[in-house]
Amino acid sequence: MGNPNVGKSAVFSRLTGAHVIVSNYPGTTVSFTEGTMNVDGRPCRVIDVPGTYTLEPLSRAEEVAVEMLPRGDVVVNVVDATNLERNLNLTLQLLSRRVPMVVALNMWDEAQEHGIKINVAALEEALGVPVVPTCAISGEGMRELTQRLPAARPGTLHCEDGERWQAIGRIVERVQEVEHRHPTLGQHLSHATVHPIIGPAFALVVLAASFEVVRFIGEGVIGYAAQPLFQRLWLPLMQKLSVALGAGAAGGALGLLHDVLIGHLMDGGISFGASFGILTTGLYIPLAAVLPYVFAFYLVLGILEDTGYLPRLGVLVDNVMHRLGLHGLSVVPMLLGLGCTVPGILALRLLETRKERFIAATLTAICIPCVAQIAVIAGLLGQYGAAGFVPVFGTLFLLWVGLGTLMKRLVKGTTPEILLDIPPYRMPYWPALGRKLWMRMVEFLREGELYVMVGVLIVNLLYSLGVIAVAAKLSAPVMTRLLGLPAEAVGALIIGLLRKDLAVGMLAPLGLGLRQLVVASVVLAAYFPCIAAFLMLLRELGPRDMLKATAIMLVVSFLSGGLLNVLMMGLGL
Amino acid sequence: MVMSLEELAPGQTGVVVGFGGGHGMAAKLDAMGLRSGKTVRKLSAQILAGPVTVLVDGRQVAMGRGIARKVLVETAG
Numbered sequence: 001m002g003n004p005n006v007g008k009s010a011v012f013s014r015l016t017g018a019h020v021i022v023s024n025y026p027g028t029t030v031s032f033t034e035g036t037m038n039v040d041g042r043p044c045r046v047i048d049v050p051g052t053y054t055l056e057p058l059s060r061a062e063e064v065a066v067e068m069l070p071r072g073d074v075v076v077n078v079v080d081a082t083n084l085e086r087n088l089n090l091t092l093q094l095l096s097r098r099v100p101m102v103v104a105l106n107m108w109d110e111a112q113e114h115g116i117k118i119n120v121a122a123l124e125e126a127l128g129v130p131v132v133p134t135c136a137i138s139g140e141g142m143r144e145l146t147q148r149l150p151a152a153r154p155g156t157l158h159c160e161d162g163e164r165w166q167a168i169g170r171i172v173e174r175v176q177e178v179e180h181r182h183p184t185l186g187q188h189l190s191h192a193t194v195h196p197i198i199g200p201a202f203a204l205v206v207l208a209a210s211f212e213v214v215r216f217i218g219e220g221v222i223g224y225a226a227q228p229l230f231q232r233l234w235l236p237l238m239q240k241l242s243v244a245l246g247a248g249a250a251g252g253a254l255g256l257l258h259d260v261l262i263g264h265l266m267d268g269g270i271s272f273g274a275s276f277g278i279l280t281t282g283l284y285i286p287l288a289a290v291l292p293y294v295f296a297f298y299l300v301l302g303i304l305e306d307t308g309y310l311p312r313l314g315v316l317v318d319n320v321m322h323r324l325g326l327h328g329l330s331v332v333p334m335l336l337g338l339g340c341t342v343p344g345i346l347a348l349r350l351l352e353t354r355k356e357r358f359i360a361a362t363l364t365a366i367c368i369p370c371v372a373q374i375a376v377i378a379g380l381l382g383q384y385g386a387a388g389f390v391p392v393f394g395t396l397f398l399l400w401v402g403l404g405t406l407m408k409r410l411v412k413g414t415t416p417e418i419l420l421d422i423p424p425y426r427m428p429y430w431p432a433l434g435r436k437l438w439m440r441m442v443e444f445l446r447e448g449e450l451y452v453m454v455g456v457l458i459v460n461l462l463y464s465l466g467v468i469a470v471a472a473k474l475s476a477p478v479m480t481r482l483l484g485l486p487a488e489a490v491g492a493l494i495i496g497l498l499r500k501d502l503a504v505g506m507l508a509p510l511g512l513g514l515r516q517l518v519v520a521s522v523v524l525a526a527y528f529p530c531i532a533a534f535l536m537l538l539r540e541l542g543p544r545d546m547l548k549a550t551a552i553m554l555v556v557s558f559l560s561g562g563l564l565n566v567l568m569m570g571l572g573l
Numbered sequence: 574m575v576m577s578l579e580e581l582a583p584g585q586t587g588v589v590v591g592f593g594g595g596h597g598m599a600a601k602l603d604a605m606g607l608r609s610g611k612t613v614r615k616l617s618a619q620i621l622a623g624p625v626t627v628l629v630d631g632r633q634v635a636m637g638r639g640i641a642r643k644v645l646v647e648t649a650g
Contacts (some may be wrong), residue, residue: 053604058597083632086606114631163606190633194617194626315635319623328624353615417637418624419601 001065001094002078004051004088004424005463007106009033010136010432011078012048015146017558019439020572022137022432023422025332026051030061030349039149049073053086056094059352074152075101076145081111081118081133082424088168091127092157100152101129104145108132108133110426115179137361137429186425194422198486203316206309212548214296218375223290230272230288238262238270238280259460266509273379274509282456285376286448291441293375297339298440300526306428310335311420318418324404325359325411327351328418333360337368340444341533344368345540354545355413359404361541362549365533366556367400369525372448372501376520380507384514385573391518395564396525403556447532448499455502459495468494482558484518486510492524500530515568519561526557574648578625578641581615587646588612594643602644605634613646 002008004026013020016035021028033048049068050061057063063420069075076096079087094101105118124131130148134141162360183189192198245258247265262270265275270277272284304310310332310529337344344364351357369377408415462468471494472479472487479487488510496503503524507517528550529537538546581587589611592599605614606629616633618641625641626648627634636644 054600056600058601083606083630085630086632089604171584193617194619194633194635196617196620196623197619199619201612263645295642315624315626316619318635318637319619319621417639418635419598419605420624420635421605422626422633422635565620 001049001069001090002051003053003080003083004061004421006051006078007136008051008078009048011104011106011134011142011145012046012075014136014139014142015069015076016046016261019435021436021439023302023310023436024308024426025305025310026421026423027061027329027332027347027350028305030063030064030347034456037146039146052090055088055097061350067455069097069099073100074149075099075349076104076149077101078104078106078136081105081107082114082116083325084116084118085168085172088171089164092159092164092168095127095155095157096127098154102145102149102152103127103129103131104130104141105133108141109135109138110424113184115181117177117179119175119177123171126157126175128173129153131561137432158450162543181343190312190422190425193309194315198199199312199316203313206304206313210300210304214293214300215378217296217299218293218378221295223287224293226288230284232436234283235270235272241279242270244460260457263456263460271509273505276456276459276506278453278456281502281505282453285501286445286452289379289505290372290375290378290448290501291444293371293378294339294441294444295437297371298437301335301339302433302436303428304335306426306433308423308425311422314420315418315422318514322415323408324363324401325355325408325415326363326404327356327415329420330360334364334368337364338371338374339440340370340372341529342447342536343369345533345536348540352416353413357418358411358541358545358549359407361537362407362552363400363404365529365537365549366403366526366553367396369396370500370530370533372499373504373521373525374445376501376504377525380504380509380517381514384517388514388518391564391568392521392525395518395522395560399526399556399560403552414552447514451499451530451532452502455495455498458498459491459502459506462491462494478558482562482565483523484569485512485516489516489520492520493527496524496530497528497534498531500524515565515573518568522564523557523561526553526560527552528557574621575645576648578613578615578627578636578644578646579618579638580647581648583617585648586612586614587648589644590647591645592643593645594640598640598643600632602636605633606630606632607644 009020009022009029015037018035020033022498024301029050035046036043037046052062054063057066077091079338120131130151132145134145165530193202242262246254260281261277263280266274270280273278275281309349314328314331321328333344333347336347348357348360393563468491475490476487479485492503492506507520589607589609601605611629614628618625622630624637626633
């Protein structure tokens, strides 16, 4: 247990070896995580909870932490050594509850850098519990922490609520000495990036640079690694397999196997984008089209997370976000949603009120495309350059602003004001960042690959059974009249319920023009979340709010698609 | 002179003397380290009535305008 953003998850990760996401902003952990470790040769359960400042919960996340407290036999109180006074508030409250505990004096290295010297022995004596200096992110002190766990005890210090701060003051005076150091570069940067003028300017630079870096790395990996790999190694293999299975001309079981594995041949050859076989499109889209962008995106996001820039960004955009009924910090779940909608929705738990969470969730589902979608959209629209990207992402952005403003007025409830602790800037610890990046990529493959392969199978099935043809006929008026798309595009809408990247991929063989691609991309991004995100939304919002959100999604997406269609036709595109 | 955090000029320092709002908010501010007797330095206020950022105990804390309006500080002179 400990304040937000003190390194609890890093300590947890070191103790249990479990893979958890660790970032430099308060609110990284929103629900609890369990793992196991061996203490004195006996297996023990370890629970990581969200941060809390006191044992009287002031937010939903803090409630989770306080609820979990009685479940523990021993508490590891993670304390930020650079902020001893504030952190001891929770420590003293825990001591009053007479819980057996051990204090991990974390971020020890950072304290040293800032000239903060803490007399550990004196602190241990004052509190009556073992105190271990640690740096969880690099692993220092962790062995000692583990060794001293069996020595956890309830402590000797007790005081009434009213006297707590005086007691803390006395302890801090006795054990802490702060050497005056000149403000570091990090501290200067800290003040500059929340300056009312420098701040927004810097933010725009950071966001533009992030976008460019993601694009550059994504395209680079695709162009220099993924595509050549698929063209030179995989394609010949697939071609041989295709011939062995009768090249699509054989009937019966062999032909079926060919259709399932290789898909339909285009102009007598295999097209990775359009053939829709499990081994062709089913592997190409996740690995060659999307994974490079997943890597690029999470690399950049990881740097933004770990340096501690995100809370400052939240402060900068808070004034604008409030007009949309949102809290400044909801920029974090939205950024996460750009990677994958599921962790984005989960992170919404850091918001306080139902109104905020409803607006944020709906806006995320409609206006924030996941990296999988973005990657395939980039693949399809890349040839048109800005003329393709601007209408798609510009429309989504305008929807975000417009819908947010509308919802703020119409949804009952309040959006509380921001009150946020801003962590100091830290250099990312590259091994931890690398581990986080790896975890996220593996999760993308593990969660996504199965859905994609199933999706490809379903697409094939739907085509073969003529379901798509029927659906096309039924939806023709909406598709052609309203959206200006060929009726077959309804297939993409159907598959979009399962996987968004496959859905956009299905537009490839239809030979659509710029306007049609733009309209289709916008509608696909906005109309409905993929099944994984849908289930998550249902869980977080509850059935009634989910129903409302779904209605909004459908209406907004088709309306905007239609309007966009008309607008672009009018502009001669 | 006693004034609110909102009125405090950027760069100016003051000592917290009270909070004019509800008990819940007072508890949150307390938890963040903004207690009576604490010295705070105002760092900035964002445009468009955006949040106010202060420095307390070496840490930055950001709060909405409405909250800043209710935090009372005493300045020297």
